[in-house]
Amino acid sequence: MSQTFGRYTVMSELGRGAMGVVYLASDPMLNRQVAIKTVDLGADDPAEREFFRTRLLRDARAAAALKHPNIVAIHDIFEDGGRAYVVMEYVEGDSLAAQLKANPLPDAATTLRVLRQMADALDYTHSRGVIHRDIYTHSRGVIHRDIKPANVLLDAAGTAKITDFGIARIADTRTSTPTGMVMGTVEYMAPEQIRGETLDGRADQFALGVVAYQMMTGSTLFGPHTLATLTYKIVNEAPPPPRARNAALPRGVDAVLAKALAKAPADRFATCSEFALALSEAFSDTPSTRVTLPPTVALQPPRRSHAALLAAAAALLLLGGGLAVWKPWDRAPQTPVQVAAVPAAKTQVPTSEPKAIAASPKPRPHDATPPKSTPTPPPVAQTPVDPPEPVDEGELLPPPPPSKKGANLTPFDAAVQSGHEQLKNRDYAGAIQSFTTAVELHPKFAQGYYNLGVAHQNLQxxxxxxxxxxxxxHFAPDMALAYSSRGVCLVRLRRDADALIDFQRALEKNPNLAFALNGRGGVYFRRKQYKLALADYDAAIKNNPRLVQAYTNRARAREAVGDLRGAAEDRQREAELHGR
Known part of the structure; x- marks a missing residue:
């Protein structure tokens, strides 16, 4: 017998959130599918239970009054047996969070479209008695308070719809939690929200700015930290400029994001749509108005004591990082037991004790820094764990033409040619010495730095x-091979999320780069996303039929999905290529 909630018949479970379950159900009266969010109101403290009940009912009624194409509609709300049931529009699609897991750096057109639609919806909810596009005329003033990718659904047509106004409250200074607790999800919170101050729509604009930052860089403002550290940084520190994490972004993006992410609400854009328009103009390189940067943020004491921020952080922990309850997409993928090898440049153990390896030139500040999740220890030579294989010549960039014709090469040309021969002969220590000489003579020689990377990577x-x-x-932002090879190093350091960003960047520069496809497939394999992994391995082999590692990895993926015949064929092809 089918389970029913009121007049609604449950069809399946869509996911579980912090405070309840989300179901797909049918509405026989109106002959449509709906999503039903259940919220357990069974708090131990009667006063706390009544507070949550009253707030949920009030917020759901406020959200039900919102009619906008980019907002998930609320159809009904009722109580039964200590639970509340919020009946909502069913959006057949995925969350923005899920899509960003699969593709951390969507293309510019997708990014701008999603942000524009979100901004339009938020301005509609923030306005008070303002005619919006001649169709919305009543007073609203609803603040979402928990804008983040998990609360944005994308339907089959790619239309963004903001969901979970379950913690949105009418913008009224008299409303608060019983203890003045902060509500929302900390990574996307505005500084004034962390401090527990009065909010307006500019707090949602800050969160929208964090979403934009993440879609363009693959990272939130400060990456993973403890709750206390993260709240302090959001309130007091400026995040790295977006172009420091993604050098391919237009120059104007940094100024636009800095304004939307200003610490003081008064320094942000007047509306979310104004922010989205400025961002679009930065990408088109045709700004119609000058973006005034907010004051430079220096490390300074917070307006409230550090103890106050810690109290806010503690409140957030009590709330489970936020009171948003529709979170079926927040489930992190499990780490598989079996780990696929993710090769690009291969490893090689020198056959004899190498000479002292010359240190590569001291790195200089640049825009193409890899995304950093945690500080890394000083570099230490590591012992390879896989059998050594020669470097694939497809990974080597051709040497530049000699600056002088004839037998007498310049010291630079001689160093470059020697370095290439040494890489081909697996003399990685010698290649490091040669390319170090080359970049010392020509400090902007991008290929030299790349080949130094190949040599160091082969020495682990x-x-x-x-x-x-x-x-x-830094010197060649469009060098797809450098992104791909850096991604392989990040995988070796188990920084899969950062590696996925680099593989995606490489494929944006060169969609047919087999090494990047193979590397990204390895990350998907490690996440047990076998269909995505197989698709990437197929594409890698199509673009480079002699890429041995792609056959090795595809065999493992085929075994994981039970295709033993296909796996055997791949291993046979692998053996044939090794025998050549």
Whole structure:
């Protein structure tokens, strides 16, 4: 017998959130599918239970009054047996959070479209008695308070719809939690929200700015930190400029994001749509108005004591990081037991004791720094764990033409040619010495830094290789191979999320780059996303039929999904290529 909630018949479970379950159900009266969010109101403290009940009912009624194409509609709300049931529009699609997991750096057109639609919806909810596009005329003034990718759904047509106004409250200074607790999800919170101050729509604009930052860089403002550290940074520190994490962004983006993410609400844009328009103009390089930057943020004492911020952080922990209850997409993928090898540049153990390896040139500040999740230890030479294989010549950039014709090469040309021969002969220590000489003679020689990275990577010196590839990208931002190879080093350091960003950047520069497809497939495999992994391995082999590692990895993925015949064929092809 089917389970029913009121007149609604449950069809399946969509997901579980912090305070309840979300179901797909049918409405027989109106012959439509709906999503039903259940909220357990069974708090131990009667006063607390009544507070949550009253607030939920009030907020749901406020959200039900919102009629906008980019907002998930609320159809009904009722109580039964200590639970509240919020009946909502069913959006057949995925969350923005899920899409960003699969593709951390969506293309500019998608990013701008989603942000524009979100901004339009938020301005509609923030306005008070303002005619909006001649169709919305009643007073609203609803603040969402928990804008984040998990609360944005994308339907089959790619239309963004903001959901979970479950913690949105009418913008009234008299409303608060019983203890003045902060509500929302901390990574996307505005400083004034962390401090527990009176909010307006500009708090949602700040959160929208964080979403924009994440869609353009693959990272939130400060990355993972403890709650106390993160709240302090949001209130007191400026995040890295977006172009420091993604050098491919237009120059005007930094100023636009800095304004939307200003610490003081008065320094932000007047509306979310004004922010979205300025961002679009930055991408089109045709700004119609000059963006005035907010005051430079320096480290300074917070307006409230550090103890107050810690209290806010503690309140957030009590709330489970926020009271948003529709979170079926927040489930992190499990780490598989079996880990796929993710090759690009291969490893090689020198056959004899190498000479002292010359240190690569000291890295300089640049825009193409890899995304940093946690501080990394000093580089240490590591012992390879896989059998050594020669470097694939497809990974080597051709040497530049000699600056002088004839037998007498310049010292620079001689160093470059020697370095290439040494890489081909697996003399990585010698290649490091040669390319170090080359970049000392020509400090902007991007290929030299890249080849230094190849040599260090083959010696398992992944930290040094990451520095080299980053230097190469500083001077050649479109070098897809550098992004791909840096991604492999990040995978070796188990920084899969950062690696996925680099593989995606490489494929944006060169969609057919087999090494990047193979690397991204390895990350998907490790996340047990076998269909995505197989698609990438198929594409890698199509673009480079002699890429041995792609056959190895595809065999593992095929075994994981039970395709033993296909796996055997891949291993046979792998053996044939090794035998050549």
């Amino acid at each position: 010196q992944n930290e040094l290789a990451i520095q080299n590839y980053s230097d190469a990208l």
